[in-house]
Amino acid sequence: MRAVGIISRLAWRNLWRNHRRTLIMIAAVSVGIWAMMFMTALMRGMVNDMVRDSVKSLPGHVQVHHPDYRDDPNVANFIAEPSGKLLAALNEKDVVGWASRVRVPAVVSSERESRSVTFVGVDPARERAISFVAADIDEGRFLEDRADSGIIIGRKLADTLDTGLGKRIVIMSQDPDNEIADRGFRIVGLFDSSLQALEESYVFTGIETAQQLLKIGDQVHEIAVTGTGFRNIDPLYQSVAAAAGPDLSTLPWYELDSYLGTMLGVMDGFVLVWIVVIFLALSFGLVNTLVMAVFERVREIGLMLALGMKPVMILGQVIVESVMLLLIGLLIGNLLAYATVVPLSGGIDLSVVAEGMEFFGASAILYPALEINDVIMSNVIVIVLGILASLSPAWRASRYQPIEAITKV
């Protein structure tokens, strides 16, 4: 510890001895860090968008079902409306909103076409707080109450069925006794979703209307719960699962949509790989800079060793020099990333490639997200790997024989 002052002073001054080389290396580190963080922010933005859209487009963060419903979304696999402990859990402060739904497979027919869809009966007041449909009504109106007998369909489905606002369509499904349950609905609203698949496959009516059609009394098929954020939903999941009890199936969003859950994990891994790959490219320059710096100073290193500086202090000096260079690069790179991401926080319009984006489940506007965890991870990885990359030239410097080094030509 006693030599920290002299080691730092030597490292700092040696850093600026060949200032052009140092500036080039700092520029490389800065651009590398910027690229790491900017690309990570774009990827995070895309993934966040995908998850948020997906979660908002019906699942919520946690869902409760009949244990058999997920394997067999049969009308008979219903559950009771929340009450008792479950209702109390749904009214906790970490629950932003919840809604119970009737949800069954059905066939929708217009005068010209038929399509298979998911027929969903919703409580409009509750649904507004947690899902996309009310906000995405493009034409007409959203459902007004639980007994609303109008129907909301996606614009894409309307185009497919060659129908439109105010026209009638027929929904056909089954009741628990396997009898055909069908009736006509008037289209009261068309919704426009960022995900085309939703527009094509979901239709909505009042929950009581759906219960009546399907002859299931006041039973429902799912209870969707939304918490404060999609990343840390385990406490909410555990609380709801405990309240729902073992007779009901409670699942978090990443299990309900395993593709999305896996995607999020893959993206997290991809971010890490991306950071490491950029660093590896940087590390060649870093190691080369340090090797050159050590090579140019062989005689000085020999002198310092001869004067009584321990090899470990020489090792420390080269590593501190590397860390200083990295810290300057990190500072500039972080500022650059911040300065680039903040002006884009309003979103980047990618409508030119919107169809391609939609294939991945992302919307046409990309909102870069510079998350503190990613910033910390990038910086820590660069520093740790930077120190590891510096070890070889530093070790070499510390192993010089003083007299051989001093007399080196």
Next chain:
Amino acid sequence: MSAVRCVNVSRIFRQGDLEVTGLDNVSIEIEQGEFVCLVAPSGGGKTTLLNAIGGLDEPDSGEVWVGDQRIDKLGKGKLAEMRLKNIGFVFQAYNLIPVLTARENVEFVMQVQGVPAAERRAKSSAILAEVGLQGLEDRRPAKMSGGQQQRVAVARAIVSEPTLVLADEPTANLDSHSADQLMELFVHLNQEHKTTFVIATHDQRVMAYARRIVRLLDGHIVEDIRQQAA
């Protein structure tokens, strides 16, 4: 007690199949406060002996003692510690760290030793004044003459009051005036601080200042004489 004692020290350098004898069974004892010149033609063994005494090179056989410590078998870290505490070095060239000022170069050893900043500053100011470099404390080596640089090196060598100063051809790159000034400084420090000086040289002017001259040839001591210094 002896400041330095070498017993049957041998050192052979190998370059491929060729073996060159650096030192061959050299024994020498140097008392505390002596002012000794090791004199030899190039390749005679004076620098090899100096390096062995300073723990900069490990002999193939024999014993090297500095004070009461045997140093020829010490590890790198222990040797560095021994040099730091006991020995001041003045080399022929590349004596200073170019990114440090004269004061910082002088303080270097003390800083590695862990001497507090205030004490370092006081000592470095005093020693730089003593070697005639007052006012040049904040200059870097590149802005100083060869003689001034050697004075800084001498100041650094003695500032932490080592028992032994080893100098290898300290006047080789100096003009005669600077060389005389440097040697007078050595003599003054030797007399004032009772520091032991061992100087490797083949410069007649340097030998004139020594009270003991040890001549080496082909790795052997061929003459060891005491004389009245100039």
